[in-house]
Amino acid sequence: MLNWLGYTELNLLDSRFSTLLPKGGQMHFEMFFFPMLKVDGIVKELSYDILRKDKTPLSVLLNANTILDQNGNIRAINVVVTDVTERRNYEKELLKAKNLAENEQKRLEFMADLAPEMIWTASSTGRISYVNARFCRYFDCEEKETRTLFVLSKVHKEDLKHLLRSWYKSQSTGMELNETIRLINRDGNYEWHRVKAALFVEKNGDQTNWFGSCTNVEEHVRQLKKKDDFINIASHELKTPITSLKAVLQLMQRMKAETSERMSGLIDKANHSVSRVTEMVDDLLNASQMNEGQLKLNKKIFNVFDMIGACVHHLRLENNYQISTIGDENICVTADEGRIEQVVNNFITNAIKYAPQSQLITINVVAIPGFVRVEVIDKGDGIQPDKIPYLFDRYYQVNSAGSKYSGLGLGLFICAEIIRQHGGQIGAESKINEGSLFWFTLPL
Amino acid sequence: MQQSVLIRNNVNITGDGKEVILFAHGFGCDQNAWQFVVDAFIDDYKVILFDYTGSGQSDINQYISAKYSTLDGYVQDVLEICEALDLRDVIFIGHSVSSMIGVLAANLKPEYFSKLVLVGPSARYLNDGDYIGGFEKDDLENLFEFMDSNYLGWSSTMAPAIMGNADRPALGGFLTESFCSTDPKVARDFARVTFFSDNRADLSKLKIPSLTLQCAEDIIAPNSVGKYVHQHAPGNEIVMLNATGHCPHISEPEETIRAIKAFIN
Numbered sequence: 055m056l057n058w059l060g061y062t063e064l065n066l067l068d069s070r071f072s073t074l075l076p077k078g079g080q081m082h083f084e085m086f087f088f089p090m091l092k093v094d095g096i097v098k099e100l101s102y103d104i105l106r107k108d109k110t111p112l113s114v115l116l117n118a119n120t121i122l123d124q125n126g127n128i129r130a131i132n133v134v135v136t137d138v139t140e141r142r143n144y145e146k147e148l149l150k151a152k153n154l155a156e157n158e159q160k161r162l163e164f165m166a167d168l169a170p171e172m173i174w175t176a177s178s179t180g181r182i183s184y185v186n187a188r189f190c191r192y193f194d195c196e197e198k199e200t201r202t203l204f205v206l207s208k209v210h211k212e213d214l215k216h217l218l219r220s221w222y223k224s225q226s227t228g229m230e231l232n233e234t235i236r237l238i239n240r241d242g243n244y245e246w247h248r249v250k251a252a253l254f255v256e257k258n259g260d261q262t263n264w265f266g267s268c269t270n271v272e273e274h275v276r277q278l279k280k281k282d283d284f285i286n287i288a289s290h291e292l293k294t295p296i297t298s299l300k301a302v303l304q305l306m307q308r309m310k311a312e313t314s315e316r317m318s319g320l321i322d323k324a325n326h327s328v329s330r331v332t333e334m335v336d337d338l339l340n341a342s343q344m345n346e347g348q349l350k351l352n353k354k355i356f357n358v359f360d361m362i363g364a365c366v367h368h369l370r371l372e373n374n375y376q377i378s379t380i381g382d383e384n385i386c387v388t389a390d391e392g393r394i395e396q397v398v399n400n401f402i403t404n405a406i407k408y409a410p411q412s413q414l415i416t417i418n419v420v421a422i423p424g425f426v427r428v429e430v431i432d433k434g435d436g437i438q439p440d441k442i443p444y445l446f447d448r449y450y451q452v453n454s455a456g457s458k459y460s461g462l463g464l465g466l467f468i469c470a471e472i473i474r475q476h477g478g479q480i481g482a483e484s485k486i487n488e489g490s491l492f493w494f495t496l497p498l
Numbered sequence: 499m500q501q502s503v504l505i506r507n508n509v510n511i512t513g514d515g516k517e518v519i520l521f522a523h524g525f526g527c528d529q530n531a532w533q534f535v536v537d538a539f540i541d542d543y544k545v546i547l548f549d550y551t552g553s554g555q556s557d558i559n560q561y562i563s564a565k566y567s568t569l570d571g572y573v574q575d576v577l578e579i580c581e582a583l584d585l586r587d588v589i590f591i592g593h594s595v596s597s598m599i600g601v602l603a604a605n606l607k608p609e610y611f612s613k614l615v616l617v618g619p620s621a622r623y624l625n626d627g628d629y630i631g632g633f634e635k636d637d638l639e640n641l642f643e644f645m646d647s648n649y650l651g652w653s654s655t656m657a658p659a660i661m662g663n664a665d666r667p668a669l670g671g672f673l674t675e676s677f678c679s680t681d682p683k684v685a686r687d688f689a690r691v692t693f694f695s696d697n698r699a700d701l702s703k704l705k706i707p708s709l710t711l712q713c714a715e716d717i718i719a720p721n722s723v724g725k726y727v728h729q730h731a732p733g734n735e736i737v738m739l740n741a742t743g744h745c746p747h748i749s750e751p752e753e754t755i756r757a758i759k760a761f762i763n
Contacts, residue, residue, distance in 0.1 A: 072717075076640055077633070077637040077640060077641075077717070078637055078638070078639070078640025078641035078642075078643065078644050079640070079641075079644055080717045081637075081641045081644075081717060081718055082641055082644040082645065082648070084716075084717060084718055084743055084744040084745065085524070085525065085526040085527075085594075085718070085744065085745075086526055086527075086648075086678050088743060088745060088748070088749070089526070089527050089531055089678065089745050089748050090527075090678050092745075092748045092749065093527075093530055093531065093533065093748065100648055101644075101647050101648050102644065103644075142647075145647065149646070149647075
């Protein structure tokens with residue numbers, strides 16, 4: 055002990071032990087070591103720095119116990135001092151690492167709290183382990199309340215099954231989760247959220263966690279709904295005067311024998327325009343109905359080949375194209391004939407519109423297992439391959455910039471919706487300078 | 499409410515007397531610190547012991563960092579115990595930081611208290627201009643380091659402290675066995691509240707008689723701070739004890755009992 059500290063026996067005899075400690079240590083000694091020794095009779099493994107004669111610190115552990123006389127008074131105190139310099143350095147490093155890790159965590163949590171999204175993490179089995187401040191604010195809860203069941207109770211019951219199915223799928227495949235669901239807020243109102251979650255694999259690979267976010271898209275959904283409402287209203291508003299205009303024109307047409315030929319041509323043109331406007335407005339109406347899932351199908355059995363024949367007959371009257379229908383003449387399906395006619399019509403008029411140089415348009419009816427497949431084939435310019443995936447999107451037009459074609463870009467979207475609601479598929483294939491093939495299937 | 503406060507603060511009541519003595523422990527340990535002096539009072543007084551929320555056997559779950567981030571939270575503990583037991587004219591005996599908690603409580607509700615005994619009081623531990631509190635900021639940081647390293651402890655206790663939940667590290671075995679065992683986070687908070695508080699301005703507002711027990715060679719509350727309390731608290735008496743260190747009720751219980759009895763009788 056004397057060697058460790060550099061003192062001689064005379065230096066130390068009769069002085070208090072605590073005077074060997076730095077001031078903070080002396081305080082600790084007074085507040086902990088001494089009361090513990092006196093009350094408990096034993097002190098185990100308290101860590102101190104003792105100052106050597108040259109004032110450099112020596113890291114030690116103190117173990118002490120009291121030896122009592124017959125009256126229970128302390129006769130002596132037995133102290134074991136252990137040099138733990140090495141261990142202390144090790145501890146300091148660990149403490150530093152721990153503080154570093156804690157700081158890093160605090161930084162991440164600060165960032166997570168700053169983000170406008172709700173952010174959470176969960177174990178690989180789905181136990182929620184962390185949620186950010188926005189999460190707690192939205193649901194008006196404490197972080198420790200947020201068990202998985204609590205969160206599921208906040209999901210709209212119509213969305214719950216769907217969410218759970220996706221969640222299980224993501225868990226079993228490790229694929230990202232992407233869902234749009236309604237979550238109830240602190241005021242009891244549901245708001246739409248886009249939920250994203252991805253699996254994070256730690257560096258050593260044996261621990262995985264889910265990191266997730268919920269973005270509030272309520273405003274976005276509300277705006278979309280607003281827009282749909284607007285379209286709905288606008289198309290109705292448009293349709294009313296057009297209908298009366300059409301009636302007037304029909305009346306005039308009946309009277310056209312009484313007027314000049316020039317007048318008659320004007321009336322034909324006016325009639326044509328009105329038909330065109332009517333088509334567009336119908337498209338708008340259809341689109342907004344489909345968006346709300348209000349499309350009503352009047353299904354009955356009909357012969358596909360015959361239906362196409364009637365369609366083509368009607369179109370031939372207006373255009374000088376050669377349209378040839380080939381394939382199986384005996385296939386019957388149960389579907390809404392009017393709506394399917396609309397799809398065929400749309401395919402053919404598209405071919406006429408976008409492939410004017412193609413003189414021949416072929417319609418092919420074939421039976422495939424469980425389905426009938428209808429193809430409309432032209433020999434026009436074809437469509438850029440990168441544009442094909444978007445053809446059936448709403449408001450999409452192949453040549454949107456400086457287009458010479460009119461229309462709302464709703465036709466194929468409506469077709470896709472009609473076919474989808476019948477349980478069929480729709481698609482297109484095309485080769486530049488060779489032509490395009492649009493097809494759909496209907497279940498038999 | 500009443501019952502919950504008594505459970506929260508592990509309130510223990512003994513003694514046959516009518517007049518009430520409320521013993522309040524200082525920073526670091528718990529009500530067991532009074533075990534050498536309590537017996538001297540139970541024949542003539544009703545003696546009440548308690549642990550501050552977060553200390554000793556109190557209900558740690560009710561420790562709210564924000565509430566106990568100033569001495570006021572601890573003052574609330576004292577006042578709520580008085581209210582729960584419907585106490586009046588209490589003789590409050592507080593050690594170390596509890597001296598100032600007692601002063602603050604008595605300033606808020608003077609009717610609850612008849613006398614204060616301040617054992618090793620300090621109204622401010624840090625030096626401040628002409629005021630000698632006895633400590634520079636570095637000394638205190640040094641103490642906090644000692645506390646941290648002792649909670650980090652020896653290899654056997656280090657692992658749980660580091661690996662465990664950062665909010666509630668497992669206590670090292672050596673401290674859980676002791677009456678000084680405290681949740682490390684609570685201890686750290688309590689130490690900061692204690693040693694960074696400045697209650698000099700509160701002394702002059704004291705309206706009830708008080709006694710300062712000043713130890714010899716007390717590194718935590720040296721003579722100068724005891725004298726400061728004596729000079730600035732109206733109606734304060736001071737007794738200079740022969741006991742050395744900061745815990746006369748532990749090191750020299752007889753002398754401490756004599757001094758207290760002389761004041762309260």
